[in-house]
Structures are given as C-alpha cells and as structure tokens.
Amino acid sequence: GNSVTQMEGPVTLSEEAFLTINCTYTATGYPSLFWYVQYPGEGLQLLLKATKADDKGSNKGFEATYRKETTSFHLEKGSVQVSDSAVYFCALLFSGGYNKLIFGAGTRLAVHP
Amino acid sequence: GAVVSQHPSRVICKSGTSVKIECRSLDFQATTMFWYRQFPKQSLMLMATSNEGSKATYEQGVEKDKFLINHASLTLSTLTVTSAHPEDSSFYICSARDSSSGSNEQFFGPGTRLTVL
Numbered sequence: 643g644n645s646v647t648q649m650e651g652p653v654t655l656s657e658e659a660f661l662t663i664n665c666t667y668t669a670t671g672y673p674s675l676f677w678y679v680q681y682p683g684e685g686l687q688l689l690l691k692a693t694k695a696d697d698k699g700s701n702k703g704f705e706a707t708y709r710k711e712t713t714s715f716h717l718e719k720g721s722v723q724v725s726d727s728a729v730y731f732c733a734l735l736f737s738g739g740y741n742k743l744i745f746g747a748g749t750r751l752a753v754h755p
Numbered sequence: 756g757a758v759v760s761q762h763p764s765r766v767i768c769k770s771g772t773s774v775k776i777e778c779r780s781l782d783f784q785a786t787t788m789f790w791y792r793q794f795p796k797q798s799l800m801l802m803a804t805s806n807e808g809s810k811a812t813y814e815q816g817v818e819k820d821k822f823l824i825n826h827a828s829l830t831l832s833t834l835t836v837t838s839a840h841p842e843d844s845s846f847y848i849c850s851a852r853d854s855s856s857g858s859n860e861q862f863f864g865p866g867t868r869l870t871v872l
Contacts, residue, residue: 646798674859685759685848686799686863731799741859743789743850745798 644669648732648746655722655753663717663749665706665732673734675699675708675715676743680729689717689730722753757783759851761864768839769872775835776867778849784829785851789861790822793846805832829854839871 649664667675677689677699690699695710704719715732732746758781768774778788786807791799803824804812811824821843823835832851836843846868850861 678863683865685865686850688860691860735859741852742801742804743799743861744801747796747798 644673644734644736644744646732646734646744646746648730648749650747651729651750653749653751655751657724657753657755658721659753661717661719661722661726661751663730663732663751665715665717665746667713667715667732667734669713669734669736671736673736675706676733676735677704677706677715677717678731678733678745680731680748682728686731722751724753724755727751727753757851757853757862759849759862759864761847761849761867763867764865765868765870767870767872770840771838773835773837774839774869775833776847776849776869778832778834778851778864780830780851780853780862783851783853783862784855785832786829786854788826788832788849788851790824790832790834791848791850793848793866799848802834807832836869839869841871844869844871 645668674693676691678686679689680686690701692699692708698707706715706717729748729750731748733743760779762777788805790802793799802817805824805826807826826832848866850863
C-alpha cells in the first residue's frame with residue numbers, strides 16, 4: 643500500500659544550525675510529494691512540493707528533492723531560525739481514485755536562540 | 756491566498772450528544788473537501804472526501820452513520836459526530852481544493868479539537 647515514514651521528533655536545534663528531516667515513502671505508481679508545515683495554533687500550510695523524480699521543491703530556504711531510487715524526499719534547510727519552530731509533515735498524493743493525501747506522522751522542530 | 760476556516764475551534768460535549776463541525780472556504784469555491792482526524796503524535800488520517808451536491812466517500816473503517824458529512828454548497832462542508840463517545844475525542848481537520856485552479860493542492864483549516872466527556 644501507500645505510506646509515508648518520517649523521522650520521529652522532536653528535533654531540537656540551535657539557531658543557524660543545519661536541518662534535515664528524513665522522509666521515505668512507499669507507493670504504487672508515481673505520486674507527487676509534499677512537505678506541509680503546521681505552526682502553533684494554525685492550520686497546515688504547503689511548504690514545498692515535487693511532482694516527479696529528480697524535481698527539487700524549495701521555499702523559504704527549505705529544499706527537498708524527489709529521489710525515486712531511494713524513495714525519499716528529505717527536507718533540508720541550511721540555517722534554521724527560531725521562527726521555523728513548527729511541526730513538519732511529509733505527504734504523498736495518491737493520484738489514483740480521489741487524489742488522496744497520505745501523511746507521515748509529523749516531526750516537531752524546536753529551534754532555540 | 757486561499758483560506759479555510761473551521762468552527763468551532765474547540766468543543767467539549769457529553770457522551771451521547773452530537774457535535775457539528777463546519778468547514779468553510781472563505782475566498783474560493785470548493786467542490787471537493789476532505790475531512791481528516793489526527794490523534795496525538797500521529798498522522799492525519801483521511802476520514803472521507805466530501806463532494807458538493809453528492810454523497811461523501813468514506814475511507815475504509817470509517818462509519819458513515821457515525822460521521823455524517825454534508826456538502827450543501829461550494830463553500831461549506833459539515834461533519835457531524837453523532838452520539839459521540841470518549842473514543843471520538845480527537846483533532847478534526849478539513850481541507851478544500853480550489854475548483855477553479857485545476858490544481859490538486861489542498862488548503863487546510865486550523866482544526867477542531869473535540870473532547871467527549
């Protein structure tokens with residue numbers, strides 16, 4: 643079946659540290675891949691996406707590359723800020739049927755000054 | 756940008772009562788909305804796909820008679836938890852897809868925390 647596995651949190655970093663949140667997926671066919679972010683008290687926001695192999699999504703200094711050979715979509719940022727503290731969800735869009743999103747468990751990131 | 760609201764943000768009810776949660780797309784029309792449930796420290800799990808003017812499509816294992824979905828307009832879908840029990844306590848999140856954009860992107864509401872006593 644289709645599933646998403648992401649690294650467990652919380653991830654605690656100091657400001658300006660390098661961030662990696664691992665995400666791997668299992669899917670039939672060729673899904674689109676997404677990273678969503680949920681700031682405290684808010685809804686999920688799309689952070690970035692990639693629709694095919696080797697695509698790189700980027701936004702707000704975050705990047706993720708769709709790696710078909712390793713079925714991965716790891717999220718990276720070179721220098722995190724306190725304002726990046728949030729929960730990050732990796733997701734895949736299963737395009738068969740009803741275009742359903744399948745989410746990972748979420749990874750909480752806490753950035754300290 | 757596309758904004759989705761949910762009401763209420765929090766609700767506490769007694770066991771056996773029914774609770775209605777609203778999901779509205781504020782600045783776009785949505786023929787398709789989605790309802791998710793999120794348990795603490797777990798994934799969002801899709802419960803059902805709500806289609807304007809037709810019956811909702813429920814995921815396997817989700818009771819249709821327990822979680823009633825109505826999508827009567829292009830900007831409003833409601834989820835009613837009927838005869839709620841403590842095990843229904845959870846965080847319910849909706850999302851909506853912009854009908855006019857041609858994109859599959861879903862815009863999420865802020866969620867509703869339901870506590871059943």
